[in-house]
Amino acid sequence: xxxxxxxxxxxxxxxxxxxxxxxxxxxxxxxxxxxxxxxxxxxxxxxxxxxxxxxxxxxxxxxxxxxxxxxxxxxxxxxxxxxxxxxxxxxxxxxxxxxxxxxxxxxxxxxxxxxxxxxxxxxxxxxxxxxxxxxxxxxxxxxxxxxxxxxxxxxxxxxxxxxxxxxxxxxxxxxxxxxxxxxxxxxxxxxxxxxxxxxxxxxxxxxxxxxxxxxxxxxxxxxxxxxxxxxxxxxxxxxxxxxxxxxxxxxxxxxxxxxxxxxxxxxxxxxxxxxxxxxxxxxxxxxxxxxxxxxxxxxxxxxxxxxxxxxxxxxxxxxxxxxxxxxxxxxxxxxxxxxxxxxxxxxxxxxxxxxxxxxxxxxxxxxx
Amino acid sequence: xxxxxxxxxxxxxxxxxxxxxxxxxxxxxxxxxxxxxxxxxxxxxxxxxxxxxxxxxxxxxxxxxxxxxxxxxxxxxxxxxxxxxxxxxxxxxxxxxxxxxxxxxxxxxxxxxxxxxxxxxxxxxxxxxxxxxxxxxxxxxxxxxxxxxxxxxxxxxxxxxxxxxxxxxxxxxxxxxxxxxxxxxxxxxxxxxxxxxxxxxxxxxxxxxxxxxxxxxxxxxxxxxxxxxxxxxxxxxxxxxxxxxxxxxxxxxxxxxxxxxxxxxxxxxxxxxxxxxxxxxxxxxxxxxxxxxxxxxxxxxxxxxxxxxxxxxxxxxxxxxxxxxxxxxxxxxxxxxxxxxxxxxxxxxxxxxxxxxxxxxxxxxxxx
Numbered sequence: 001x002x003x004x005x006x007x008x009x010x011x012x013x014x015x016x017x018x019x020x021x022x023x024x025x026x027x028x029x030x031x032x033x034x035x036x037x038x039x040x041x042x043x044x045x046x047x048x049x050x051x052x053x054x055x056x057x058x059x060x061x062x063x064x065x066x067x068x069x070x071x072x073x074x075x076x077x078x079x080x081x082x083x084x085x086x087x088x089x090x091x092x093x094x095x096x097x098x099x100x101x102x103x104x105x106x107x108x109x110x111x112x113x114x115x116x117x118x119x120x121x122x123x124x125x126x127x128x129x130x131x132x133x134x135x136x137x138x139x140x141x142x143x144x145x146x147x148x149x150x151x152x153x154x155x156x157x158x159x160x161x162x163x164x165x166x167x168x169x170x171x172x173x174x175x176x177x178x179x180x181x182x183x184x185x186x187x188x189x190x191x192x193x194x195x196x197x198x199x200x201x202x203x204x205x206x207x208x209x210x211x212x213x214x215x216x217x218x219x220x221x222x223x224x225x226x227x228x229x230x231x232x233x234x235x236x237x238x239x240x241x242x243x244x245x246x247x248x249x250x251x252x253x254x255x256x257x258x259x260x261x262x263x264x265x266x267x268x269x270x271x272x273x274x275x276x277x278x279x280x281x282x283x284x285x286x287x288x289x290x291x292x293x294x295x296x297x298x299x300x301x302x303x304x305x306x307x308x309x310x311x312x313x314x315x316x317x318x319x320x321x322x323x324x325x326x327x328x329x330x331x332x333x334x335x336x337x338x339x340x341x342x343x344x345x346x347x348x349x350x351x352x353x354x355x356x357x358x359x360x361x362x363x364x365x366x367x368x
Numbered sequence: 369x370x371x372x373x374x375x376x377x378x379x380x381x382x383x384x385x386x387x388x389x390x391x392x393x394x395x396x397x398x399x400x401x402x403x404x405x406x407x408x409x410x411x412x413x414x415x416x417x418x419x420x421x422x423x424x425x426x427x428x429x430x431x432x433x434x435x436x437x438x439x440x441x442x443x444x445x446x447x448x449x450x451x452x453x454x455x456x457x458x459x460x461x462x463x464x465x466x467x468x469x470x471x472x473x474x475x476x477x478x479x480x481x482x483x484x485x486x487x488x489x490x491x492x493x494x495x496x497x498x499x500x501x502x503x504x505x506x507x508x509x510x511x512x513x514x515x516x517x518x519x520x521x522x523x524x525x526x527x528x529x530x531x532x533x534x535x536x537x538x539x540x541x542x543x544x545x546x547x548x549x550x551x552x553x554x555x556x557x558x559x560x561x562x563x564x565x566x567x568x569x570x571x572x573x574x575x576x577x578x579x580x581x582x583x584x585x586x587x588x589x590x591x592x593x594x595x596x597x598x599x600x601x602x603x604x605x606x607x608x609x610x611x612x613x614x615x616x617x618x619x620x621x622x623x624x625x626x627x628x629x630x631x632x633x634x635x636x637x638x639x640x641x642x643x644x645x646x647x648x649x650x651x652x653x654x655x656x657x658x659x660x661x662x663x664x665x666x667x668x669x670x671x672x673x674x675x676x677x678x679x680x681x682x683x684x685x686x687x688x689x690x691x692x693x694x695x696x697x698x699x700x701x702x703x704x705x706x707x708x709x710x711x712x713x714x715x716x717x718x719x720x721x722x723x724x725x726x727x728x729x730x731x732x733x734x735x736x
Contacts, residue, residue: 032399060638063630066631119726119727123492131646132649133653157719158719158723160718160719220719238719244720263432263433266428270432271638274638274642277499277641278499280492281496282500284496284500284712285500285501287715288711291715341736342731342736345730345731346656346659349732350659351607352490356612358607363714363717368713
C-alpha cells in the first residue's frame with residue numbers, strides 16, 4: 001500500500017469547516033511506511049523455543065512500528081524446507097529467514113562460524129564476539145558475498161552431547177558407532193571412527209529403537225524430552241562439544257535490508273537483540289525442569305570422558321587446519337574468533353568461574 | 369492514529385488536481401511524536417562501559433524513531449548526584465535514570481534484588497530470571513510502589529573481590545580489616561569482623577596508599593586499572609561474591625512511562641535489551657586485556673579461600689533471614705529468585721560448566 005496516496009477525509013471529527021489544503025504527502029508517508037515481509041524459519045513449531053525467537057522478532061517489530069512493519073512468520077516447510085531458508089532469502093523468494101547458519105556448512109564452512117563450531121565460544125562469549133569483538137561485522141562481510149545480511153537472534157546455550165544406547169568410555173567405544181550427527185561435528189567425529197548419519201527429526205526415534213543407529217544428538221533437555229529418547233537410549237551425555245553456545249541469526253536479503261528506512265533497520269536490529277537474549281532465557285528456565293523430569297523417567301546423565309573430549313578436540317584442530325589451508329574467508333573469521341577465545345577463556349576462569357563453582361557446590365550440598 | 373479515517377485518493381500521479389481536504393494534524397503528528405527526555409546516570413563518564421549503556425539506549429531510541437524521541441544523557445552530578453538518580457526520576461525532575469538499583473538498598477533492601485545480592489545469580493541467569501522467570505515483572509510491582517518502571521540495561525558479569533594490601537587466607541585475617549565496601553555486602557561482611565568504609569571513587573587511592581583502609585572493592589580489571597590500585601594494594605582477590613552478575617536498569621518515572629505511545633514503549637524496551645547485552649559484551653572484550661596488563665604491572669591474583677567464601681555465604685544467609693522476617697516485598701521477590709537459582713545452578717553444572725571447564729583447561733595448557 002502506497003501511503004503517499006492517502007489523504008485525510010474531511011470532517012472526521014465532525015468539524016464542519018473544511019479547509020482547503022494539500023497534504024504534503026511524501027514527508028509524512030515516509031515516516032512509518034507500511035511494509036509486509038515474509039520470514040521462513042528453519043524450524044518447526046514443535047521446537048517452540050527456537051521457533052519462538054522468530055515470533056519475538058515479528059511481534060517486537062510490529063509493536064515498535066505501530067503495526068506498520070509486519071513480518072509474517074512461516075514454519076519450516078510452509079514455503080521452503082528448513083535447510084533451504086537462506087537460499088530462499090538470497091533468491092528473494094522471501095525477505096528473511098530465522099536459521100542456524102551452520103546448516104549451510106556444506107555450501108561454505110564459513111557459515112558455521114556464525115552459529116557454533118566444535119570447541120568454539122559459549123553463549124555469552126559468542127555475543128561478546130558478535131557485538132564487541134568485530135564478529136558480526138566480519139560475518140556480514142561474508143554474508144554480503146552471499147546476498148545476505150545477518151543479525152544475531154537467539155542462542156541455545158551449550159547443548160547436550162546426545163543419547164547413547166550404551167556407555168561410551170574410551171575411544172574404542174566410538175569405533176563403528178552409528179550416530180545421528182550432522183555437518184561440521186560429523187566431519188570431525190568421523191576421524192575417530194564414528195559413522196555419522198543424517199536423519200530427519202521425526203525419524204530418529206524409530207531408528208534408535210530398532211538399533212539402526214546407536215546414538216543421536218538433538219538439542220537439550222527441553223527439546224529432547226518431547227521426542228522421548230530416554231525410552232530407547234538411556235545414556236544422556238554432555239557436553240555437546242560441537243555447540244558450546246549455538247547462535248541463531250535472522251538473515252535478510254541484502255538488497256531488501258539496504259532498501260529499509262534507517263529507523264526500520266534500527267528497530268529490526270534491536271528486536272533481534274531482544275529475541276537473542278530472550279531465547280537463551282527461555283532455555284535457561286525450561287531446561288532445568290526438563291532435565292530433572294528426564295532423570296526421573298530413566299535418563300542416566302554421563303559426562304564424556306576426558307579421553308574422548310581430548311581426542312575430539314584434537315580432531316577438531318586438525319579439521320580447522322584443513323579448512324584454513326584452503327578457505328581464506330573461513331580463516332579470516334576463524335582467526336578473529338580464536339584470538340578472542342584465547343583471551344576470553346583466560347578471563348572467564350577468574351570471578352565468573354569461581355563464583356559459579358562455589359554456587360554449584362552449594363547446590364550439590366543442598367545448601368542453596 | 370485512526371487509520372480507518374484515511375481514504376485512498378484517486379489519481380495520485382495526477383498532481384495538478386488539488387483535492388479539498390482537511391489534514392487532521394494531531395493524528396499524524398502522533399505517529400512519531402517529538403519527545404525530549406532527560407536521563408541522569410549514576411555513573412561518571414570515566415566508567416565508560418557502564419555509562420556507555422545509557423548512551424546506547426539514547427542512540428538506539430533516536431535511530432528507531434527517526435530522531436523524534438530524543439533522550440539527553442547526563443553524567444552523575446550534572447543534574448543530581450549519582451546516588452540520587454532514582455529520587456530525581458520518582459520526583460519527576462528527570463524522566464529517566466540509568467542506575468544500579470542496589471544503591472537504594474538503604475531505602476528498601478528490595479531494590480538490591482534488581483542488581484545483585486550476595487551469592488545471587490550470575491549475569492546469564494539474572495537475564496533468564498528477568499525475562500522468563502517472572503523477575504522483572506515482580507520487580508516492576510515493587511518499583512510501581514516507588515513511582516518507577518524498570519528495564520534491564522547492562523550487566524558487568526561477575527566482579528572482582530577487590531584489592532588488598534596483604535594476603536587474606538583465614539577468617540582471622542578479616543577481623544578488623546578496614547575495607548571500602550558498600551551496601552548489602554558491607555552489612556554481610558561486617559558480621560565477620562570487617563569494618564566497612566564508605567569512600568567515594570576518587571578518594572579510594574589515597575586512603576589505600578596511606579593505609580587509612582586495608583582493602584577496597586571496585587568493579588573489575590577494565591575499570592579498576594584506571595584507578596591504579598595495583599600500585600598500593602597488590603593482592604587482587606576474586607570473586608566478588610556480592611555481585612556475581614551486577615545488573616543495571618533504566619528507570620523511568622511511572623507516569624511518564626504510562627504516557628508514552630505504545631510503540632515508543634516497545635522501542636525503548638528493545639533499545640534497553642540491546643544495551644543490556646552490549647554492556648556485558650564490552651566488559652568481556654575489555655576485561656581480558658586489562659587483567660593481563662594488571663598482572664604485568666604487579667597485581668597478584670588470588671582466589672578467596674573456601675573458608676572465607678563459606679563464612680561469607682553463611683553470613684549472607686543469616687542476613688536474608690533477617691530481612692525476610694520483616695520485609696514482605698523483599699521476601700516475595702527473593703523467594704522467586706531463590707527458586708530459580710536452585711534449578712538453574714543444577715542445570716548449569718551439565719553441558720555449560722563441563723564445556724567451559726574443558727576450554728579453560730586447554731587455555732591453561734596453551735592449547736587453544
